[in-house]
Amino acid sequence: MRPFPIERCCNGDRARAQLACDDDRRFACAMRQLADVARTEPQRVAVFLQPLFAPFAADMLLRACRSLSLVDVWISCAARYCAALPTRDERRNFFGYIRWHVDDSEYACMTERHAAEWHQLRARRATGTTRTK
Structure with missing residues (x-):
């Protein structure tokens, strides 16, 4: 599995020509690859998701993960991402x-997972x- 090319276009021909994709196109491409x-x-x-x-808004990733029935994976990745943020304010x-984007049970699960990730980190x-992973 190739990682998603975050800094450049994922279309090989466009990348060789050093053309950039706009954020919407990059997000659509990332979500197609996530589905694959x-x-x-x-x-x-x-x-792949972490x-x-x-580069992408967490709520946009959540919507895509909901459509693919991957909310549990999103919660795990979001908790890990948040735990790695350098400041308490962040x-x-x-x-x-x-x-604003999760229900109470998802929020509780994310809070619990975040605490575990934060302490482990x-x-x-x-x-x-x-x-190592």
Whole structure:
């Protein structure tokens, strides 16, 4: 599985000509590829989805994941993304923003997962170890 090319166009011909895609086109392409990964390599969905939180809005990713029945994977990736944000204010803003897009049970699950991810990340930083996946 190839990672999604976040910084350039995913169309090889356009990329060779150094043409950029607009955000809407890149998002549509990423979601088509996400659907393909979900269909052909479901165990790799989280690996594909995780880096998409940086360039794309979390609620847009959530809508796409809802349509593909991947909300649980989205929650896991969103919690990991949020836990890695460097400041408490950034984490609070992310949760405040996403709260409008999830129901109570999804929010509770995300809060629980985020706490686990945050503690695990901080423990690794304290010991100097890194996660390998």
